[in-house]
Amino acid sequence: MEPMMTMMKGNEALGEAAIRAGCRFFFGYPITPQSELPAYMARRMPEVGGTFLQAESELAAVNMLLGAAATGVRAMTSSSSPGYSLKQEGISYMIGSQLPCVVVNIMRGGPGLGNIQPSQSDYFQIVKGGGHGDYRMIALAPAAVQELVDLTILAFDLADFYRNPVALVGDGLLGQTMEPVSFPPVKTTDDDKDWALTGAHNRPKRVITSLELNPENLEAHNRVLQAKFAAMEEREARWEEYRCEDAELVVVAYGTSARIARAAVDAARNMGLRVGLYRPITLWPFPGEGLTRLAEQGVRRFLDVEMSSGQMVEDVKLAVLGRARVDFYGRLGGMVPTPREILGQIQELMGGEA
Amino acid sequence: MRAIKLELDQDRCKGCELCTEACPREVLAMGSQIHALGYRAAVAIAPERCTGCRACALVCPEVVFTIYKTA
């Protein structure tokens, strides 16, 4: 049977995708602009025998997630920037304790309370590890609702595979966008993991902790974590190249910015400009490999576009490593760039080179 | 005849002396020997006086005492 296409908002599609991935536990705290997601879960979880619980804070929500994850089930929480800041505590503990889970950040303008408009200014927090300790987590950044569905399901699989939290990163624009989507059938998952806390019935006890007072042992534990992060870097980098084959200039952007940049790239191509788009799908591991190759193949300029003051651009520069020039264009505080603005930047850069 | 067997795992003892204070029959005292943890451990100086009231075992934070009793 062909999968049915349905029109759905990003936030709600994310919720349905989580349920299809076998997630039966959702812990949340209200914050705009992700409110449709907990509301969807509150309605949908009882229908599938799952649990939606509204916590007293983001701190409580992420620690409920920790508790549920410790029992081996698929569980999720979601928030937006100020709330994600609070969730960093639990994320650090879950990484230290090697617990899988999915954490959603539908980013909004900051710093502080900022506003509720779309933003990408949490890149550092998500990618560079806003919590304490040496840690990494895979961060997936969809640019369309169907991709949001697919990456949500992937997020749960990656979390379980690596026993590490996975971040799903979007913004209010993606969350509110309504597009046709299709969902795979509901997945049955194996919750009886050999580390899960299920009660020490006819087996030795199991302990889940991030505490290790002996520094030699904690270093050894960190080496185990680092080996997992290295495996993620090796295997999990994902990106999309669009019209890059003969490009002289490549726009680098993710999520909502990439969607808008794509229209600018098409417009530039219509004007005869050799422009492409490089769209990181994983923010961490950062897909620098393709950028390095493009720089080696003769791309002379990269234009990084973000809804921030320039955060991902640091990773772009590291990947390009001086082989080509890297410029930046960003809008701040919840402002979203238009295709015309980006096209203007492209024209200026390419004209300037002529 | 009712019999009591009082066992002390002195290597667990941290020498806090709460048991000697709790014992109503002066069965226990602090020994002079230093044990595994570096403390003087409690000793049963008069086990024949023990009635199996369990006071020592109840106050002991280190589970030093095991007590057996014939029914």
Place this chain on the structure above:
Amino acid sequence: MKRIAGMPESMSAVVTHYCPGCSHGVLHRIIAELIDELDLRGRTVGVASVGCSVLAYNYFETDFVQAPHGRAPAVATGVKRARPNLFVFTYQGDGDMAAIGTAEIIHAAARGERITAIMYNNSIYGMTGGQMSPTTLMGAVTATTPYGRSEENGRPYRMAELLAQMPGTAYVARTHVADVANIVKTKQAVRKAFEAQIRGLGFSMVEVLGNCPTNWGMTPAESNRYVLTEMLSYFPVGEFKDVTKEALAGVHA
């Protein structure tokens, strides 16, 4: 011969890191004995907090998860919601529960989470070196109240009475473990708290007054006398909520 005292099966036969005379060991043993007696070992998940009892997971032969500071009730909520047939308890100190974890404990109680919270109240932060906690008595000298706790630090508050007001609580009591008779009573209270969870009556909590010989600068015997005199005069023992009797009588059935 019948064994009438000794190491419970649910307690690990290791030497604890607790200081000589510290009552944490007494409370651990009481909990382990009850896990044995109620046949809970195979379905128990303990939640360790942050403080002196952070390593509690080394001392019980049950599954355990270690929670961030103050968040044990939230972690316990997640465990219990995910697997409702598990028996879930938290073990927290006064700093963990009454300071940094106030929001988590109040809301777990308000929601009536089917978990049991055990609070070891010795009115001080032990692990970090004896700082003032929310339950430190007025006038008490600590590392952060070198001139004694004064009005500018606020007054100590009573957690058991506070939680007894929460709509979701089934059983809330305060006991102490500073003498033989009250160690026995503490076990009776913890048993009732555990049974309240087993019977699905709601949230249960026992606040247990205990000593801290090291940070109080006293001998173990002196520190127990401080519990009996100073602490008991501010923190009365008793049962502040008990729906178990009403449930037996069918009131809540």
